[in-house]
Amino acid sequence: MSTLKKVLETKKEGLLNIYCTAGYPELNDLPTIVNALHDAGVDMVEIGIPYSDPIADGETIQKSNAVALKNGITIDLIFEQLKECTPDIPKVVMTYFNPVFKYGLEHFCQQCQKVGVDGIIIPDLPIGLYQASYEEMFKNYGLSPIFLITPQTSKDRLQLIDDLSSAFIYAVSSSSTTGKATGGLSDGNTYLSGLKDLGLKHPILVGFNISTSDDLALVQKHAHGGIIGSAFIKYLSDKPSPEVAAQQFVKEITKG
Amino acid sequence: MKYDVNEQGFYGDFGGAFIPEMLYPNIQELKSSYRKILNDDAFKKELASLLKDYVGRPTPLYFAKRLSEHYGSNIYLKREDLCHTGAHKINNTLGQVLLAQRLNKSRIIAETGAGQHGVATATACALMGLECIVYMGAKDIERQAPNVSRMKMLGAEVRSVHSGSKTLKDATNEAIRDWINNQEDTHYIIGSVVGPDPYPDLVTQLQAIISEEIKKQMDGLPTHVVACVGGGSNAIGAFYHFLEDETVKLIGVEAGGLGIKTDKSAATLALGSRGVLHASMSYLMQTSDGQVIEPHSISAGLDYPGIGPLHAHLHDCKRVLYSNVTDQEALEAANRLMQLEGIIPALESSHALAYLEKMTFNSKDKIVINLSGRGDKDMSTYINAAT
Numbered sequence: 001m002s003t004l005k006k007v008l009e010t011k012k013e014g015l016l017n018i019y020c021t022a023g024y025p026e027l028n029d030l031p032t033i034v035n036a037l038h039d040a041g042v043d044m045v046e047i048g049i050p051y052s053d054p055i056a057d058g059e060t061i062q063k064s065n066a067v068a069l070k071n072g073i074t075i076d077l078i079f080e081q082l083k084e085c086t087p088d089i090p091k092v093v094m095t096y097f098n099p100v101f102k103y104g105l106e107h108f109c110q111q112c113q114k115v116g117v118d119g120i121i122i123p124d125l126p127i128g129l130y131q132a133s134y135e136e137m138f139k140n141y142g143l144s145p146i147f148l149i150t151p152q153t154s155k156d157r158l159q160l161i162d163d164l165s166s167a168f169i170y171a172v173s174s175s176s177t178t179g180k181a182t183g184g185l186s187d188g189n190t191y192l193s194g195l196k197d198l199g200l201k202h203p204i205l206v207g208f209n210i211s212t213s214d215d216l217a218l219v220q221k222h223a224h225g226g227i228i229g230s231a232f233i234k235y236l237s238d239k240p241s242p243e244v245a246a247q248q249f250v251k252e253i254t255k256g
Numbered sequence: 257m258k259y260d261v262n263e264q265g266f267y268g269d270f271g272g273a274f275i276p277e278m279l280y281p282n283i284q285e286l287k288s289s290y291r292k293i294l295n296d297d298a299f300k301k302e303l304a305s306l307l308k309d310y311v312g313r314p315t316p317l318y319f320a321k322r323l324s325e326h327y328g329s330n331i332y333l334k335r336e337d338l339c340h341t342g343a344h345k346i347n348n349t350l351g352q353v354l355l356a357q358r359l360n361k362s363r364i365i366a367e368t369g370a371g372q373h374g375v376a377t378a379t380a381c382a383l384m385g386l387e388c389i390v391y392m393g394a395k396d397i398e399r400q401a402p403n404v405s406r407m408k409m410l411g412a413e414v415r416s417v418h419s420g421s422k423t424l425k426d427a428t429n430e431a432i433r434d435w436i437n438n439q440e441d442t443h444y445i446i447g448s449v450v451g452p453d454p455y456p457d458l459v460t461q462l463q464a465i466i467s468e469e470i471k472k473q474m475d476g477l478p479t480h481v482v483a484c485v486g487g488g489s490n491a492i493g494a495f496y497h498f499l500e501d502e503t504v505k506l507i508g509v510e511a512g513g514l515g516i517k518t519d520k521s522a523a524t525l526a527l528g529s530r531g532v533l534h535a536s537m538s539y540l541m542q543t544s545d546g547q548v549i550e551p552h553s554i555s556a557g558l559d560y561p562g563i564g565p566l567h568a569h570l571h572d573c574k575r576v577l578y579s580n581v582t583d584q585e586a587l588e589a590a591n592r593l594m595q596l597e598g599i600i601p602a603l604e605s606s607h608a609l610a611y612l613e614k615m616t617f618n619s620k621d622k623i624v625i626n627l628s629g630r631g632d633k634d635m636s637t638y639i640n641a642a643t
Binding site: 051 | 274276432436437544546
């Protein structure tokens with residue numbers, strides 16, 4: 001069983017997943033950040049593999065992608081860096097279809113397995129194509145596909161996504177790009193409060209637009225956990241030590 | 257038609273809808289309704305009337321006598337430059353605005369490179385009283401200033417895009433992001449035969465009127481149809497009704513920039529490999545790590561690192577020959593047309609004209625060049641090149 005599945009099995013609520021962009025803020029910061037997040041008690045990390053044209057991402061993550069690419073990050077270098085990360089924290093990678101396609105999907109999956117990546121998020125990978133071409137491949141390399149759902153995702157589609165999933169489901173808090181914080185999430189958000197009633201087999205982690213400890217507490221109340229990306233990237237951007245910043249950020253976001 | 261898109265949204269290996277889940281409802285809505293709307297009699301009537309009385313269609317197929325004498329052949333210009341707003345782009349935007357109305361969308365977004373699609377969108381929106389936001393790369397805003405002013409005068413908001421190469425590719429990313437964030441009231445009018453299924457087909461159907469008219473205007477079939485290709489909408493428009501007339505040679509001319517042996521080019525089919533850009537599988541210019549390469553062309557409308565999926569398919573099955581010409585060759589061709597025919601072509605269209613230099617002619621050949629736009633917007637480039 002993957003590290004990711006073990007965590008999901010033992011911890012049923014209050015999960016915290018933090019996203020960081022590989023190669024950001026400095027080229028080789030990834031292991032330092034991942035290990036610091038682990039030490040700070042984060043349950044899993046989502047590692048962003050930078051792409052030149054990240055259409056689902058807002059300004060913050062676009063910029064971190066651009067900086068990382070400018071720093072010289074490559075997919076092979078990310079796999080090298082992942083070897084230096086502690087094996088004790090579950091890791092999922094997030095990227096777009098084109099870099100993985102160009103790298104070669106099977107080769108990419110092989111490398112993921114080698115360095116202990118348990119799940120892959122490719123937001124622009126069509127579900128139909130996944131079923132037709134990649135489902136077997138992901139299984140062979142012990143990788144869980146992680147699909148996004150939105151408030152507009154139909155019941156039939158939710159069912160299909162639940163059936164194809166093997167770890168968790170990524171619910172976006174509202175249909176938007178990442179980091180489009182419009183003044184925090186509200187407790188009256190009926191989409192959030194209805195998540196547990198969707199009747200899905202897999203745990204749901206909520207991401208997009210979670211920027212405060214209140215936001216996090218709210219999604220942890222209504223779902224199995226929360227995913228924080230842009231807020232952490234923004235926090236890292238002006239801190240001298242990514243290690244200290246990672247620990248400090250987790251402390252702040254989990255208070256209350 | 258054997259080259260039409262299939263049920264899954266693919267042309268051979270190319271196309272599809274590589275979209276994040278957030279766009280799924282919008283794309284589904286469009287996919288399930290566009291063919292029905294396009295084929296609806298009331299829609300067809302309204303669009304035909306606008307194309308005739310507002311755009312000025314059919315555009316002439318002009319026999320370019322002096323240019324023909326110069327080359328010793330028969331050269332016809334399809335005068336899309338005479339369309340209202342000065343380019344073929346309006347064929348698509350009027351159709352899509354009518355479509356947006358039927359989908360009850362009140363807000364229109366678009367991307368633009370040279371500004372021709374932006375102007376055509378702003379025009380159609382002004383005509384229909386719709387809110388219009390145009391995304392344009394900061395670099396393009398600088399080099400296409402007249403079109404920026406035109407869009408603003410027509411009531412559109414022009415949003416400057418500072419990410420990436422600050423050109424068409426990045427403007428397209430930003431328009432897609434806007435659509436993700438404003439799904440319910442917004443229709444995205446994509447300007448070329450690119451983007452997720454069903455856009456390549458939607459835009460193809462709306463531009464196909466170009467070749468439909470050429471067929472009617474010409475006595476018999478042409479031997480060649482030549483068009484420039486960035487994303488590829490004017491080219492598809494000019495080729496579409498000839499695709500199954502296999503004797504007609506179809507030639508797409510990409511922007512070679514400083515030359516395809518340099519790193520300053522936008523000739524996607526010459527330099528690209530398979531991949532996904534703007535949500536469809538096609539060819540694109542990219543690094544070995546799948547990062548999109550910033551293209552270069554003197555022409556903002558061709559400065560695009562991808563190409564429509566139907567072109568990728570037509571290239572692979574060898575139905576269309578794709579070539580490229582350099583910035584310099586395009587400039588020379590523009591000057592030739594100005595001096596021989598008294599027509600100032602758009603820099604984009606000048607790429608198609610420049611291909612004439614690479615052809616060998618038979619005096620009986622009948623060559624149609626799609627003159628996709630006029631050159632008003634490019635005056636500063638022409639003036640700078642001349643001094």
